[in-house]
Amino acid sequence: MAHYRGGPAPYIYVSTRLRVRKAKLLPPEEYQRLLNMSLPEIIRLIGETEYQKEVDELGTSFEGIDLIEEALSWNLAKEYQRVIDLTPGALKEFTMAYLRRWDIYNVLTILRGKMQGLKEGKIKEVLIPAGSLDRTILDRILKEENCENVADSLKSWKMYPIIAAEISEGCSIGSFSKLENELYKRLYADLLQVANKGLKGGDQFLKFVQLEIDVKNIKTLFRMRGDGSEEDARKFFIPGATFTPEELQQMNLMANRNEVIDTLLLKIKGKSVQVALEELRTEKSEQEVDAELTRTQLERMEQLSKINPFSIHPILVFLEKKKHEVFNLRAIARGKESRLSSDTIERYLVI
Amino acid sequence: MTAETMTVEIAQASAAGLKAIGAGIAVGLTGLGAGIGEMSIGAAAVGAVAENKDIFGIALLFTVLPETIVIFGLVVALLLMFQ
Numbered sequence A: 001m002a003h004y005r006g007g008p009a010p011y012i013y014v015s016t017r018l019r020v021r022k023a024k025l026l027p028p029e030e031y032q033r034l035l036n037m038s039l040p041e042i043i044r045l046i047g048e049t050e051y052q053k054e055v056d057e058l059g060t061s062f063e064g065i066d067l068i069e070e071a072l073s074w075n076l077a078k079e080y081q082r083v084i085d086l087t088p089g090a091l092k093e094f095t096m097a098y099l100r101r102w103d104i105y106n107v108l109t110i111l112r113g114k115m116q117g118l119k120e121g122k123i124k125e126v127l128i129p130a131g132s133l134d135r136t137i138l139d140r141i142l143k144e145e146n147c148e149n150v151a152d153s154l155k156s157w158k159m160y161p162i163i164a165a166e167i168s169e170g171c172s173i174g175s176f177s178k179l180e181n182e183l184y185k186r187l188y189a190d191l192l193q194v195a196n197k198g199l200k201g202g203d204q205f206l207k208f209v210q211l212e213i214d215v216k217n218i219k220t221l222f223r224m225r226g227d228g229s230e231e232d233a234r235k236f237f238i239p240g241a242t243f244t245p246e247e248l249q250q251m252n253l254m255a256n257r258n259e260v261i262d263t264l265l266l267k268i269k270g271k272s273v274q275v276a277l278e279e280l281r282t283e284k285s286e287q288e289v290d291a292e293l294t295r296t297q298l299e300r301m302e303q304l305s306k307i308n309p310f311s312i313h314p315i316l317v318f319l320e321k322k323k324h325e326v327f328n329l330r331a332i333a334r335g336k337e338s339r340l341s342s343d344t345i346e347r348y349l350v351i
Numbered sequence B: 001m002t003a004e005t006m007t008v009e010i011a012q013a014s015a016a017g018l019k020a021i022g023a024g025i026a027v028g029l030t031g032l033g034a035g036i037g038e039m040s041i042g043a044a045a046v047g048a049v050a051e052n053k054d055i056f057g058i059a060l061l062f063t064v065l066p067e068t069i070v071i072f073g074l075v076v077a078l079l080l081m082f083q
Helices: A009-023 A028-035 A039-047 A052-058 A064-086 A089-099 A101-115 A120-125 A135-142 A147-152 A160-173 A177-195 A202-227 A245-253 A257-267 A271-279 A286-307 A313-337 A342-347 B003-051 B053-064 B067-082
Strands: none
Touching: A009 A064, A009 A089, A009 A313, A009 B003, A028 A039, A028 A313, A028 A342, A039 A052, A039 A064, A039 A313, A052 A064, A064 A089, A064 A120, A064 A313, A089 A101, A089 A177, A089 A202, A089 A313, A101 A120, A101 A135, A101 A147, A101 A160, A101 A177, A120 A135, A147 A160, A160 A177, A177 A202, A202 A245, A202 A257, A202 A271, A202 A286, A202 A313, A245 A257, A257 A271, A271 A286, A286 A313, A286 A342, A313 A342, B003 B053, B003 B067
């Protein structure tokens, strides 16, 4: 990839555009309104926002929850592709590296869908073609009959060796959690490699990657403790950030929750993460811990985007917030369809 | 021509020359400063206008704000040249 050697102007331009886009995302009070609406009202409201084009285009072929699912996925993929088009030089490389996680999401969704015998169209609704596997490739993969064939059709994908190694076990037991773990480990190893490549702004990208790995590891740690699993947790942790898998395994074996939090606090930087960890001293459900840590990660990313206003951070904040907006809207729509109460749905939202 | 008158003429010419150089520096440096300032503001303004066309007027106003420093430079230059 050609390396950009200019002044700061393109960075300022892109950061400002994405800041404006971030400001256009749904404000928290809008979610409260949505929670009190019925499904048709939600579709109408979404059709009046940034999703108007997709809702209009897909309105003739889909209806109800399917329309929302499809419109949200299309919009998210479109927004991500537009961001890639906008970003210059090293920022493009970082953005593309960040978006590769959607390849994993898509491949796993297809594999799980195929295992459950879901129809092609139903799986397609939830795919987000934002990574290196575009819509055409995903359509081709979707046409494959069974999970081994899906894996074979991914031969050109960068992560194929991992798929090849793990797929037969996954297909035989019908669970892809081990494959998922391995894919995400490889993804974060790749992200760390891109960040350490010596590109302009790489140190700022590294901060984000390490923050994400830390948050992911802490989430896994609390999840494992919650499950009371005696299994060796080292294979579930991602190396490369503040804690090594061995340190995390030691914390996993600690009997006292406060002891774990004290150990985490000794090494973790960033005021917002420290405050969130203090909050976790009281016993909370797995889902509350997850939501709290996700919110903290977003908060910390927002802080970083203010410290480095013309870097990769404002771009990543927008990408993350957009993702959560789509997930929130999907959760509200799905919750409404399943007739869940507003309070229950609200617990699943990241606002 | 004596050496004395030559010195006065040289001194007068030098004074006029230095004034012109001073005026040039005043306008030139303020122009450079404004240009550097406008680079960031302009890039941000174009980015903001690309997303929201309604703010074109305000964005343009912000972009030309550093021009005021060039006016100060120009005033200093004119004072130097015509005082």
